[in-house]
Amino acid sequence: xxxxxxxxxxxxxxxxxxxxxxxxxxxxxxxxxxxxxxxxxxxxxxxxxxxxxxxxxxxxxxxxxxxxxxxxxxxxxxxxxxxxxxxxxxxxxxxxxxxxxxxxxxxxxxxxxxxxxxxxxxxxxxxxxxxxxxxxxxxxxxxxxxxxxxxxxxxxxxxxxxxxxxxxxxxxxxxxxxxxxxxxxxxxxxxxxxxxxxxxxxxxxxxxxxxxxxxxxxxxxxxxxxx
Amino acid sequence: xxxxxxxxxxxxxxxxxxxxxxxxxxxxxxxxxxxxxxxxxxxxxxxxxxxxxxxxxxxxxxxxxxxxxxxxxxxxxxxx
Numbered sequence: 001x002x003x004x005x006x007x008x009x010x011x012x013x014x015x016x017x018x019x020x021x022x023x024x025x026x027x028x029x030x031x032x033x034x035x036x037x038x039x040x041x042x043x044x045x046x047x048x049x050x051x052x053x054x055x056x057x058x059x060x061x062x063x064x065x066x067x068x069x070x071x072x073x074x075x076x077x078x079x080x081x082x083x084x085x086x087x088x089x090x091x092x093x094x095x096x097x098x099x100x101x102x103x104x105x106x107x108x109x110x111x112x113x114x115x116x117x118x119x120x121x122x123x124x125x126x127x128x129x130x131x132x133x134x135x136x137x138x139x140x141x142x143x144x145x146x147x148x149x150x151x152x153x154x155x156x157x158x159x160x161x162x163x164x165x166x167x168x169x170x171x172x173x174x175x176x177x178x179x180x181x182x183x184x185x186x187x188x189x190x191x192x193x194x195x196x197x198x199x200x201x202x203x204x205x206x207x208x209x210x211x212x213x214x215x216x217x218x219x220x221x222x223x224x225x226x227x
Numbered sequence: 228x229x230x231x232x233x234x235x236x237x238x239x240x241x242x243x244x245x246x247x248x249x250x251x252x253x254x255x256x257x258x259x260x261x262x263x264x265x266x267x268x269x270x271x272x273x274x275x276x277x278x279x280x281x282x283x284x285x286x287x288x289x290x291x292x293x294x295x296x297x298x299x300x301x302x303x304x305x306x307x
Contacts, residue, residue, distance in 0.1 A: 057295055064292065093295070100297050107243050146240065146298060180241070 001026050001226050003043040006071065008033045008062045013048035013084065013201065020203035021045070024219040033065040042226050043080045044071055046087030048139070048201060058101065058142045059089030068094060080124060080226070081195045085140055088187070088197030097190055097197045098155060099147030104140070105180025111139040113212075114178055116163040116186045116200055117170045123193035124225050125162070125218075133170045134163075134214040136200030138178065138186075143199040145181035145188070155188060162187040162196055228273055230285040232293060233302045235266035240298045269293060278306045 003026040007014045014030065021028040021043075029039050033051075038044060052061035062068070068090075075081040075096050083091040091097045104110060117133050118126045147155070155161060164184040166172045177184045179199075187198025205215030236242050242264050249263040271288070275281040282303050289301035 056293070060292065060295070098297075100295055102241065102298065103243055105241070105243060107247060144241075148297065151297075 001042045001223050002040055003028045003045060004031045004039055004041040005029075005045045005047055006031050006033060006067055007047070008049070008051035008065060008090075010051045010053055011047050011049035011086070013086075013203065016201075016203045017045050017047045017084070020206050020215065020219055023206060024216070025223045031067060033062065033067050035067050036070065038067065038070040038074055041074070041079070043082065043222075044074060046071070046081070046083040046090050048085030048087060051086055051090065054142075057089075057093065059086060059091075059093040062086075062090045063093035072096060075190070075195050078192065078194050082125070083195075083197040084201055084203065085138075085143075085199055088199055089142060091195060091197040096195050097188055098151045098160075099145055099188070101142045101199075102144040102146050102180075103142050104144050104178075109139075109141045110143070110178050112137070112178070114138050114186075114200065115166050115168050115170075115176070116198075117166040117172060118163055119161055120159045120189075120193075122159070123162075123189060123196075125193075125196050125222060127221075127225050129217065129221050131217075133166065133168065134200075134202075134218065135168075135205065135212050136202055136214060137204040137211065138200050140179070140199055143179040143181060143186075145185040145199075147182065152182065158191050160189045160191065160193075161185055162189050163198055163200070228276055228278065228281045228306055230271050230273055230281050230306050231304050232269045232271065232285055232289055233266055233304055234269070234289070234294045234299050235302070236264060237298055237300055267293075281306060
């Protein structure tokens with residue numbers, strides 16, 4: 001399985017993602033934002049970081065990068081595109097995913113482990129996973145998911161909510177919401193479920209001695225689903 | 228020609244920065260404030276002398292990059 005990680009000026013989780021993808025069997029290539037063509041890929045990842053210094057709005061500049069034309073075409077033809085953290089912000093700015101990510105409700109940069117609940121397994125990312133609750137890491141200033149009422153109705157009707165913030169037992173009350181995001185949303189799909197954006201970083205949970213292994217479960221399952 | 232644009236958050240979008248500024252103003256003794264909303268202001272020097280065309284170019288910029296229309300409104304406020 002081949003993957004590509006796009007590096008924008010200011011990306012800082014691109015190499016972590018490269019390590020994670022290679023560890024679980026992807027043959028990964030790093031792709032510079034100013035390139036025109038994507039290498040042949042089964043998965044394209046937009047990594048976390050602070051592309052273009054978060055100028056104007058997080059992800060807004062990166063969403064207009066040269067390589068994004070190819071990424072958008074790849075997504076529109078059904079290719080798997082996953083955006084983590086700043087990558088999620090870039091995906092909403094391209095319009096591939098609905099809504100926006102606002103400043104965290106209490107104006108704090110949040111850096112901690114959280115639990116998320118997978119709600120929908122009818123998609124290539126979470127299909128065949130044995131468990132529903134995962135511990136991932138978040139580190140963001142703008143993770144407060146917001147969309148219009150019509151968009152919210154639409155994403156609910158189409159089962160586009162991928163993961164919710166919750167406690168370790170899967171309770172999704174407001175008190176387990178770290179950033180004020182609507183309905184505790186931590187990640188969403190596009191309508192077709194080939195594009196996933198999420199604030200948590202599974203690539204930071206791939207080594208028991210450093211963190212946890214829930215990211216390992218995610219990546220192992222993902223590559224098996226793609227085979 | 229210089230065209231200016233103001234980007235503001237839509238009414239139903241939470242503006243935590245505006246709230247904190249409001250609280251700070253309140254603490255400083257500015258007690259007559261009902262609400263503060265923070266926005267962005269741009270001055271764009273466009274290589275176009277026709278005011279209608281220049282405004283049209285900046286409006287296109289607002290729609291495509293400067294504003295995110297899910298949460299923000301834009302207003303072209305003046306030309307020089």
